[in-house]
Amino acid sequence: MDLNVVLPFLSSALSFVFAALVGDQWIRRRQPYQLVWTIGLLWYGISAGTEFLGGASGWNEVLYRTWYLTGAVWVAAWLGLGSVYLLARTRFGFAFAGALLLAGLFTYLTQRRYEYPEAGVAPILYGLIAVVGAIAVSYLSWRRSPAWAHAAAMLIVGGTIASAVMMLAIQLPAPGFAVDPGSGTPTGELFPGYLRLLTPFMNISGAFALVLGAIFSAYVFMPKKRLMTYKLGADQGVATRLGSLLLAPIAIAVNFIASLPGSIAALASGRLNSRVPATLLIALGGIVVSVTSGLGRFGDTSAHAIGLLIGVLLIFIGFLVSIEVFSDVRLPFTRVVLVRRERAERASR
Numbered sequence: 001m002d003l004n005v006v007l008p009f010l011s012s013a014l015s016f017v018f019a020a021l022v023g024d025q026w027i028r029r030r031q032p033y034q035l036v037w038t039i040g041l042l043w044y045g046i047s048a049g050t051e052f053l054g055g056a057s058g059w060n061e062v063l064y065r066t067w068y069l070t071g072a073v074w075v076a077a078w079l080g081l082g083s084v085y086l087l088a089r090t091r092f093g094f095a096f097a098g099a100l101l102l103a104g105l106f107t108y109l110t111q112r113r114y115e116y117p118e119a120g121v122a123p124i125l126y127g128l129i130a131v132v133g134a135i136a137v138s139y140l141s142w143r144r145s146p147a148w149a150h151a152a153a154m155l156i157v158g159g160t161i162a163s164a165v166m167m168l169a170i171q172l173p174a175p176g177f178a179v180d181p182g183s184g185t186p187t188g189e190l191f192p193g194y195l196r197l198l199t200p201f202m203n204i205s206g207a208f209a210l211v212l213g214a215i216f217s218a219y220v221f222m223p224k225k226r227l228m229t230y231k232l233g234a235d236q237g238v239a240t241r242l243g244s245l246l247l248a249p250i251a252i253a254v255n256f257i258a259s260l261p262g263s264i265a266a267l268a269s270g271r272l273n274s275r276v277p278a279t280l281l282i283a284l285g286g287i288v289v290s291v292t293s294g295l296g297r298f299g300d301t302s303a304h305a306i307g308l309l310i311g312v313l314l315i316f317i318g319f320l321v322s323i324e325v326f327s328d329v330r331l332p333f334t335r336v337v338l339v340r341r342e343r344a345e346r347a348s349r
Contacts (some may be wrong), residue, residue, distance in 0.1 A: 004184045007305040008051035011312055015045030018316050033085035036153075039079030043137030047071030048308055061176030065167055067186050068195075072127075073163045076290070077202040079315075080209030081156045087213050088149035090220070094245060095212050096152055096205070097134040104130025105203035110200050118191025126201045129155070142241075152209075159202050167193045173190055185301035207290045214283035214318075215256070221275040223266050225258045278321040285314030 019041035026034035054060075084096055110116075111123040113167040133155045140148035154160040170192060178190045188196050228251035230244040266272035292307025 002055060005052060005055040005306055007309050008048045008055060010043045011305075011308045012048035012052055014309075014316060015048060015312055017042050018319070022319070031085075032149075033082045036078060036258055037082035040075060040082055043070040043074045043078055044312060047075060048312075051305070051308075054179070054186065057242055058111065059179060059186065061172060064172075064177035064186060064190075065128040066201065068188055068191060069163060069167055072188055072199045073202050074160055076206035076210065077156045077159065078206065079286075080206030080213070081153060083209045083213030084149050084152045087216065088146040089268060090216070091141060091248070091291055092213060092216055093137050093148035093152075095216065096148070096209055097137040097141065099205045099208035099212070100130045100134040100137065102208065103201050104128075104134075106204050107197050107201045111193065111197060116196050119193030119197060122194035122197045124148070126197060130201065130205075156202070156206070159198060163195065163198050163202075166192075166198075170195065180301045183301040183304065184302045185296065187296070187301070203290075203293070204301075207286060209285040211283045211290070214279040214286065216252070217279040218276045218283070219252055219256050219259070221273040221279075222256075222259050222263045223272075225262055226255050227258050228254050244289075278318045281318030281321065282315050285311045285318065288314065 019038050022034050023038040025031075027305045028053055047067055047070040048078060050063045050070070054063050054067070069342050084092070085131050107126045107130070108123045133151065137148045139150060172190050176190075177186065178188075188199070228247070230247045231240075232252045263272055263276060267277065289311030290309055292303045292311070295301070296304050
C-alpha cells in the first residue's frame with residue numbers, strides 16, 4: 001500500500017464531502033463565510049486529488065500546475081477568508097491586518113533567504129500591497145465597519161486571479177514537473193520567483209486568519225475569567241483607544257489561558273458552548289497543515305501527506321461539533337436529514 005497514494009485520496013475525498021456539506025448550508029442560510037469556505041475546501045480537495053493522481057499514475061504538467069495553484073497558493077487563503085467573513089462584525093480585523101504585515105515581511109525574508117530566480121520586484125511589490133491592505137483593514141476596523149472583510153476579500157481574490165494569470169503565462173522546462181525523490185511529494189522549484197513568492201504571501205495571511213480566527217471564536221464563546229481588561233469603545237479618545245488596541249492581544253492571551261480551567265469544567269458538565277471545542281479543533285487542524293507545509297518549504301516533505309489528512313480531518317470534526325455551523329446534518333442538496341440537533345444556548349461572553 002503506497003501511502004503517497006492512499007493518504008491524498010482520503011484527504012481529497014473527505015474535502016469534497018466536507019465542501020458539499022458546507023455548500024449545502026450556504027444554499028440554505030446564504031452566509032458569505034459558508035460560500036468562501038466551500039470554495040476553499042474545493043481547492044483543498046482538488047489539490048489533494050492531484051497528489052493522488054500523480055502518485056497513482058504519474059505526474060504531468062497539468063497536474064503539477066493545478067497542484068501548485070490550488071494547494072500551494074489558494075487553499076489557506078480562502079479558508080482564512082472564510083474566517084474573516086465569519087468574524088467580520090468583530091474586532092478581528094486588527095488581527096488580520098497584523099497577519100498581512102507579517103505575510104509581507106515573511107515574503108521579503110523568503111526571497112532574501114532563498115533568492116528565487118526571476119523574482120524581480122515581487123518582494124517589494126507584495127510587501128507594499130500587504131502594507132496598503134493592512135492600513136485599509138485597520139482603518140475600517142477602527143471605524144467598526146464590517147466592510148474590512150470585503151477589503152480582505154479584494155486582496156485574496158486579486159491574488160487568486162493574479163496567480164492564475166501568471167501560471168498561464170509561464171513556460172516550464174521539461175518534463176514539466178518536479179517531485180521530491182524521497183517522498184514523491186511535488187515541489188515548486190520549477191516556478192519563477194514572482195509566482196513562488198505568492199505562496200508565503202497568501203498562506204501566511206490565510207493560515208493566521210484561520211487559526212487565530214478559530215482561537216478568537218473560542219475565546220468569545222468560552223466562560224471567561226478576565227485577569228486583564230481593555231476597552232475599545234468609540235467614545236474613548238484616540239490615544240486611549242490606541243493604548244487599548246496594543247493591550248488587547250496580551251489581555252486576550254492572558255484571559256484565554258486563565259479561562260481554560262473553567263472551560264474544561266464546563267465541558268465536563270455539558271455546559272460548554274459547542275463553538276469552543278469546535279473552533280479549537282479547527283485551529284489545531286490549521287496548525288497541523290501549516291507546520292507540515294512549512295516543513296516542506298525547508299526541504300522536509302516526509303510529513304506532507306499525513307499532515308494534509310490530519311488537518312482536514314480535525315477541521316471537519318470541528319465543523320461537525322459546532323451546532324452554530326450545523327444545526328442539522330443532512331444529505332447535501334436534499335431534504336433528507338441525517339442528524340438533527342437542538343441549538344444550544346450560547347455560553348456567556
